[in-house]
Amino acid sequence: MNSENPGLSKYTISFGLSLTLASAVNALLVVAKEKNPKVMAGLQRLTGHHWVSHGAIVLAVFAGFGWLLAQAHRRRGMEMTASRLTGLLIFGVTIGGLIIVGFYLTAG
Amino acid sequence: MNQLILMAHVFFGVACLVAAVWIFVDVLNASASNQARIRKISWAAALAMWLSFLIGGYWYVVFYKADKNIILKGPWPFAHHFFMETKEHLVIMLLLLATYLPIAAANNLTVNKGARGLVLCVSGMMALLALLMEGDGAIIAMGVKVALLAK
Numbered sequence: 001m002n003s004e005n006p007g008l009s010k011y012t013i014s015f016g017l018s019l020t021l022a023s024a025v026n027a028l029l030v031v032a033k034e035k036n037p038k039v040m041a042g043l044q045r046l047t048g049h050h051w052v053s054h055g056a057i058v059l060a061v062f063a064g065f066g067w068l069l070a071q072a073h074r075r076r077g078m079e080m081t082a083s084r085l086t087g088l089l090i091f092g093v094t095i096g097g098l099i100i101v102g103f104y105l106t107a108g
Numbered sequence: 109m110n111q112l113i114l115m116a117h118v119f120f121g122v123a124c125l126v127a128a129v130w131i132f133v134d135v136l137n138a139s140a141s142n143q144a145r146i147r148k149i150s151w152a153a154a155l156a157m158w159l160s161f162l163i164g165g166y167w168y169v170v171f172y173k174a175d176k177n178i179i180l181k182g183p184w185p186f187a188h189h190f191f192m193e194t195k196e197h198l199v200i201m202l203l204l205l206a207t208y209l210p211i212a213a214a215n216n217l218t219v220n221k222g223a224r225g226l227v228l229c230v231s232g233m234m235a236l237l238a239l240l241m242e243g244d245g246a247i248i249a250m251g252v253k254v255a256l257l258a259k
Binding site: 008009011012015016019022023026027030049051052054055058059062081082083085086089090093096097100101104105107 | 165168169189190193194196197198200201203204205207208211212214215220221222223225226229230233237
């Protein structure tokens with residue numbers, strides 16, 4: 001448990017931050033693979049389908065960073081208020097979504 | 109078989125949407141009496157989303173190419189260029205939110221106002237994204253239909 005948020009577990013904070021990061025990675029990977037044929041080909045080679053590789057990378061970022069951040073501060077995890085975490089989550093998901101929608105709106 | 113896979117994808121997607129709305133309403137009235145139910149439904153939402161994602165992903169990788177060719181030759185190529193392209197990437201964010209939901213709902217929602225706000229935010233974004241995915245899916249299906257009707 002986090003000392004500043006007695007009811008908020010360390011995994012809630014670490015995976016919440018990780019979700020924000022994974023949303024950004026998801027959006028940036030869309031732009032990178034659509035703009036750079038080498039990135040697209042690399043993703044294609046990795047699993048046989050670019051979308052499968054894309055999804056696997058984003059899920060790995062989410063799981064990996066979520067676990068890693070939970071190990072911070074001698075396994076006590078990160079410290080953050082619930083309102084700040086909620087704000088970051090909304091920001092990450094909204095920005096990630098807008099980048100994807102905006103990219104395909106302008107690319108199409 | 110192809111159609112059954114697609115129907116199962118939609119079924120579990122709608123189940124996730126319903127579960128997200130259920131959690132949102134239950135959390136607005138969070139108390140000791142409904143906390144266990146909120147946690148169970150949050151797991152159900154995550155399970156439904158994973159099933160929808162895996163089934164839809166299989167259909168996309170194996171069967172979608174034929175539909176894509178039909179759409180691109182028809183009057184609604186944007187059904188692929190915009191709606192399918194955004195759907196296949198936004199759905200990953202929905203999967204992340206659904207996976208995170210049981211983690212957030214594991215907190216004591218009865219006493220922790222911040223945790224309640226967080227679960228409300230996650231389930232609310234899930235419901236909006238799931239609704240968007242359903243709409244995208246309908247437009248993609250319509251893209252195939254108008255292309256076939258135009259032949």
